[in-house]
Amino acid sequence: MQCTRFPSLATVCRFWTVVFVIVGLGFALTPQLIAELLNRLAATLGLTPGIPTGRDSLWYMLALSLMATLAYLSWEAARPQAPPTALRAVLLSKMVSTAGFVMAALTLASGWLLGAVADGFVALTLLLAWRCGARGESA
Numbered sequence: 001m002q003c004t005r006f007p008s009l010a011t012v013c014r015f016w017t018v019v020f021v022i023v024g025l026g027f028a029l030t031p032q033l034i035a036e037l038l039n040r041l042a043a044t045l046g047l048t049p050g051i052p053t054g055r056d057s058l059w060y061m062l063a064l065s066l067m068a069t070l071a072y073l074s075w076e077a078a079r080p081q082a083p084p085t086a087l088r089a090v091l092l093s094k095m096v097s098t099a100g101f102v103m104a105a106l107t108l109a110s111g112w113l114l115g116a117v118a119d120g121f122v123a124l125t126l127l128l129a130w131r132c133g134a135r136g137e138s139a
Contacts, residue, residue, distance in 0.1 A: 003132030012129035013078035013087070016122060017071050024067030031055055042111030050109025066093065087130060094123035 007015075026034050032053045039049035054060070070090055077087040101115035 003128075006128055006132045009087070009126075009129040009133040010078040010080070012125055013074045013090075016090070016126070017074040017078065019122075020067050020071035020074060024064060024071060027060070027063055027067060031060060038114055039111060042109075042114055045114075047110040047113060049111045051111055051114075069093075087126065091123055091126055094119045094126070098123060 035051045035053035038051045042049045042051070070093060073086045073090050076082055077090060098116050098120040101112045101119060104112035105116060
């Protein structure tokens, strides 16, 4: 694979840090709107909507803490001489959530595939940037 045009690991990690902060703020400030938009997108794509809304759940609080942790870890992973554990933790989280979203899509509502695609894309871009950087071919 040619990596010369792929952004550096630091650039990719910083990008995802910003995304995690923005999405985390969206979850914190407008969880109802986020869920409604995801359900509308699912319906538009021919998927079955089924993403619950509201702040009255243990999972809501856990999602907020996870977004904060992911933002911190991806920021740390962007540093020169960053320990590989920071990036590995973000990758682990995104791979587990991708699998979880696939399971939810198979058992609850196909709209959960939106989460699988999003988190799978995050993991893929981080893996590619890591691989390219390890080979010394990143731009």
